[in-house]
Amino acid sequence: MKKLVLGSLALSSFLFAQPKIEVKDAWVREVPPTSKMSAAYMVIENKGKEADKLMDATNNASEITELHETVEGKMRRVKFIEVPANGKVELKPGGLHVMLINLKKPLKEGDTVELTLKFEKSGEVKVQAPVKKGMGKEHMHKHGH
Numbered sequence: 001m002k003k004l005v006l007g008s009l010a011l012s013s014f015l016f017a018q019p020k021i022e023v024k025d026a027w028v029r030e031v032p033p034t035s036k037m038s039a040a041y042m043v044i045e046n047k048g049k050e051a052d053k054l055m056d057a058t059n060n061a062s063e064i065t066e067l068h069e070t071v072e073g074k075m076r077r078v079k080f081i082e083v084p085a086n087g088k089v090e091l092k093p094g095g096l097h098v099m100l101i102n103l104k105k106p107l108k109e110g111d112t113v114e115l116t117l118k119f120e121k122s123g124e125v126k127v128q129a130p131v132k133k134g135m136g137k138e139h140m141h142k143h144g145h
């Protein structure tokens with residue numbers, strides 16, 4: 001009997017050690033019809049006790065999806081985006097973002113982009129991201145592609 005109790009305690013602490021990913025406030029920037037690129041932004045929360053990593057992403061609006069960060073006005077590709085345990089990471093204009101390259105059609109406000117985020121431990125998380133007009137010109141910088 002005692003052994004069983006210990007066993008279930010060990011199991012529950014194992015479960016609590018998993019990351020618990022929630023994606024909030026996802027949106028994709030509206031771009032002029034001549035633009036072949038846009039970016040997706042969101043807040044990724046991790047309510048679990050173990051860190052996770054966003055390793056890759058796909059989406060239904062562009063041929064290529066990359067994880068980027070903007071440093072000193074220039075974008076560069078990152079291998080992953082770390083989401084700390086009991087923490088969050090913000091993808092926002094001028095910082096980390098999901099880059100949508102070779103858009104299949106122009107993105108207009110009111111459209112929705114389906115993103116599939118691939119986490120190292122949590123697996124795939126699907127997100128519906130509405131297309132919105134960006135605030136200001138903070139993303140209108142040189143592209144490092």
Ligand SMILES: [Cu+2]
Nearest residue numbers: 039068075099
């Ligand atoms: Cu970018």
